[in-house]
Amino acid sequence: MKRLAVILLPYSWLVALFLVPFVIVVKISLSDTELAIPPYTPTLDFSQGWEGLKSFFAALDFENFVFLSTDDLYWKAYLSSLKIALISTFAALLVAYPLAYGMARAPVEWRPTLMMLVILPFWSSFLIRVYSWKAILANEGLLNQFLLWIGVIDSPLTILNTPTAVYIGIVYTYLPFMVLPLYSALEKLDGSLLEAAEDLGCTRFQAFWLVTFPLSRNGIIAGCFLVFIPVMGEFVIPALLGGSQTLMIGKVLWEEFFSNRDWPVASAVAVILLALLVVPIVLFQRNEEKQREAEG
Amino acid sequence: MAQTKPMPHADVFEPWKDPKAEPLIRFRNVTKRFGDFTAIDDLTIDIYEREFFALLGPSGCGKTTIMRMLAGFETPTEGVIELGGRDIANVPPNLRPVNMMFQSYALFPHLSVYDNIAFGLKRSDMPKSEIAGRVEEMLRLTRLEKFAKRKPHMISGGQRQRVALARSLAKAPKLLLLDEPLGALDKKLREETQFELMDIQETTGTTFVIVTHDQEEAMTVASRVAVMDHGKIKQVDTPANIYEAPNSVYVADFIGDVNLIRGTAENLGGGSYRIDVGEDSRAIDVSECDAEIATGTPVTFAIRPEKILVTKEPPEDRANALEGTIIDIGYLGNLSTYHVELPGGQMVKAAMTNSSRISRRAFTWEDKVWLSFRASAGVVLTE
Numbered sequence: 001m002k003r004l005a006v007i008l009l010p011y012s013w014l015v016a017l018f019l020v021p022f023v024i025v026v027k028i029s030l031s032d033t034e035l036a037i038p039p040y041t042p043t044l045d046f047s048q049g050w051e052g053l054k055s056f057f058a059a060l061d062f063e064n065f066v067f068l069s070t071d072d073l074y075w076k077a078y079l080s081s082l083k084i085a086l087i088s089t090f091a092a093l094l095v096a097y098p099l100a101y102g103m104a105r106a107p108v109e110w111r112p113t114l115m116m117l118v119i120l121p122f123w124s125s126f127l128i129r130v131y132s133w134k135a136i137l138a139n140e141g142l143l144n145q146f147l148l149w150i151g152v153i154d155s156p157l158t159i160l161n162t163p164t165a166v167y168i169g170i171v172y173t174y175l176p177f178m179v180l181p182l183y184s185a186l187e188k189l190d191g192s193l194l195e196a197a198e199d200l201g202c203t204r205f206q207a208f209w210l211v212t213f214p215l216s217r218n219g220i221i222a223g224c225f226l227v228f229i230p231v232m233g234e235f236v237i238p239a240l241l242g243g244s245q246t247l248m249i250g251k252v253l254w255e256e257f258f259s260n261r262d263w264p265v266a267s268a269v270a271v272i273l274l275a276l277l278v279v280p281i282v283l284f285q286r287n288e289e290k291q292r293e294a295e296g
Numbered sequence: 297m298a299q300t301k302p303m304p305h306a307d308v309f310e311p312w313k314d315p316k317a318e319p320l321i322r323f324r325n326v327t328k329r330f331g332d333f334t335a336i337d338d339l340t341i342d343i344y345e346r347e348f349f350a351l352l353g354p355s356g357c358g359k360t361t362i363m364r365m366l367a368g369f370e371t372p373t374e375g376v377i378e379l380g381g382r383d384i385a386n387v388p389p390n391l392r393p394v395n396m397m398f399q400s401y402a403l404f405p406h407l408s409v410y411d412n413i414a415f416g417l418k419r420s421d422m423p424k425s426e427i428a429g430r431v432e433e434m435l436r437l438t439r440l441e442k443f444a445k446r447k448p449h450m451i452s453g454g455q456r457q458r459v460a461l462a463r464s465l466a467k468a469p470k471l472l473l474l475d476e477p478l479g480a481l482d483k484k485l486r487e488e489t490q491f492e493l494m495d496i497q498e499t500t501g502t503t504f505v506i507v508t509h510d511q512e513e514a515m516t517v518a519s520r521v522a523v524m525d526h527g528k529i530k531q532v533d534t535p536a537n538i539y540e541a542p543n544s545v546y547v548a549d550f551i552g553d554v555n556l557i558r559g560t561a562e563n564l565g566g567g568s569y570r571i572d573v574g575e576d577s578r579a580i581d582v583s584e585c586d587a588e589i590a591t592g593t594p595v596t597f598a599i600r601p602e603k604i605l606v607t608k609e610p611p612e613d614r615a616n617a618l619e620g621t622i623i624d625i626g627y628l629g630n631l632s633t634y635h636v637e638l639p640g641g642q643m644v645k646a647a648m649t650n651s652s653r654i655s656r657r658a659f660t661w662e663d664k665v666w667l668s669f670r671a672s673a674g675v676v677l678t679e
């Protein structure tokens with residue numbers, strides 16, 4: 001009985017917060033657009049009884065999915081999102097690794113403070129932080145003014161409204177998600193392992209490459225998934241920093257919903273995005289489980 | 297019939313007695329401080345090639361610190377460490393011809409037992425084709441053949457210790473530092489490994505510095521033993537001398553069982569002393585004492601339990617005989633120990649071998665007995 005309750009609780013959570021909304025989205029993706037409230041048909045009407053249910057299911061079709069595959073805007077957006085997510089995940093890893101390494105090597109009494117500094121940005125609104133990047137990256141923004149002032153460049157660089165700005169925004173926003181798992185992996189590393197490696201003939205760099213790096217693998221994998229998965233669906237950053245040049249599926253989705261008010265197509269886009277993300281999510285869970293097994 | 301002349305000391309290994317011998321390791325006034333804590337205090341020792349040098353001392357006395365300075369993980373705060381006549385202060389750990397077995401083992405958790413052992417070999421200039429053979433040899437030596445493919449977290453504590461040992465032995469370095477290499481092994485395996493180590497040392501000529509908490513182990517394997525206390529070396533000598541001729545109460549007390557009897561020395565000349573141990577007891581006669589001690593100096597007489605004979609009647613041929621009462625008897629299988637109280641309240645421990653199987657309970661509790669020993673059986677210590 002108690003075991004049942006223990007199992008039931010997380011499952012009802014899952015059903016309420018994930019499965020029910022997902023079923024609704026799938027249902028909308030199979031409907032047709034209409035100028036009404038809500039902006040799609042059919043809607044389920046229980047007063048009609050069995051007949052109503054039958055005609056309801058009869059009205060559902062895969063039209064929207066067929067439409068998505070015919071218009072190359074969509075698959076280009078998916079591919080572009082994938083590319084941006086991959087590149088920015090890699091860039092975040094490159095930036096986060098030295099950061100996390102430095103944190104893990106810092107004197108013990110400093111570490112909580114450093115950790116705090118990494119988490120601190122979460123305490124202010126995400127929108128405000130992305131907006132302030134506009135102020136930094138604009139042609140007459142802080143970055144250009146600074147570069148002009150120290151004389152590295154003669155005319156302002158165009159960064160805002162280019163993919164570069166999107167990468168900067170994404171790496172900046174998602175950095176803590178990469179730093180934290182890396183830090184927790186690197187902090188656990190026993191310093192005597194590096195001494196043993198050096199004792200056995202490794203240079204400092206070889207010791208890093210043969211011991212530190214492989215032992216932080218789980219942190220790397222966790223961090224990459226934690227960045228890659230949300231970035232795939234990201235829309236605020238490309239919308240604010242990428243201008244019209246950057247195509248991302250999240251932005252397309254947003255436009256379908258709110259500009260075109262085409263809820264069924266938007267839902268179809270969302271369903272496909274989710275289907276694409278199931279693969280990395282499952283891989284991520286596998287990695288977490290394996291890690292727990294290895295530690296327990 | 298041709299007679300071969302006996303050649304005493306021809307193959308006795310005692311380079312520390314040879315003034316011409318060059319030590320392999322030389323600590324010269326080495327001090328190591330962590331903050332304002334002095335872990336090693338003005339240490340000067342020479343360790344010679346092919347030695348099996350044991351460091352003995354209580355926890356926290358600085359044994360691991362000495363090892364870490366030799367391996368290159370700590371630099372001395374003051375003083376010089378020479379290896380083969382060269383100051384090694386600026387040689388990084390990976391370029392020292394030294395391998396260390398860590399007290400915590402420090403096995404690589406992501407590598408199999410095999411790869412752990414091969415790790416150092418792959419970093420050396422050993423040709424690839426020979427590495428596998430060498431690793432197999434090490435696996436055989438440490439009886440780990442069956443576990444070669446396992447990761448360190450899938451083997452037992454004793455097996456892990458053997459992996460650490462095998463890994464440090466694999467490169468056959470000039471100097472091998474073993475920090476409590478055998479502590480987690482059972483007695484039988486420990487003894488076998490001890491002999492294995494001595495064998496390796498004989499065949500490869502490696503110099504060993506070994507830390508151990510097991511005195512018997514130090515006595516079995518070591519060419520010399522250093523007894524340490526609070527970052528200082530109290531005595532460096534052969535196991536026999538450390539045991540039979542300790543230079544201080546600390547060393548006598550640290551190594552093995554000992555009776556310490558306080559008294560006042562009376563110098564009789566020629567290395568003979570009479571030690572007055574108080575009103576209630578007879579004085580103790582001591583001969584063959586190396587130290588010069590002035591009459592009236594407070595001293596401690598140290599004697600090992602097995603040097604004391606327990607008898608019912610006072611023996612006639614022994615220099616010293618003290619009467620006492622048996623308080624406790626301990627049966628240890630091969631020997632029995634008797635705790636005897638002297639009239640002044642001093643407890644003395646005596647050990648007698650159980651030479652016959654069915655013990656003829658010669659003594660029991662509360663018996664009056666005589667403790668006797670020769671004049672040369674104990675040592676007089678001033679420190």
Ligand SMILES: Nc1ncnc2c1ncn2[C@@H]1O[C@H](COP(=O)(O)OP(=O)(O)OP(=O)(O)O)[C@@H](O)[C@H]1O
Nearest residue numbers: 330333335353354355356357358359360361362399
């Ligand atoms: N990095 C360090 N910082 C501060 N103190 C240290 C450091 N390393 C060792 N010490 C201190 O130096 C002393 C000697 O330590 P060491 O590890 O050499 O002892 P040990 O003789 O090996 O003891 P054990 O038998 O318990 O292994 C200890 O009191 C220890 O607390």
Ligand SMILES: [Mg+2]
Nearest residue numbers: 359360399475
């Ligand atoms: Mg130690």
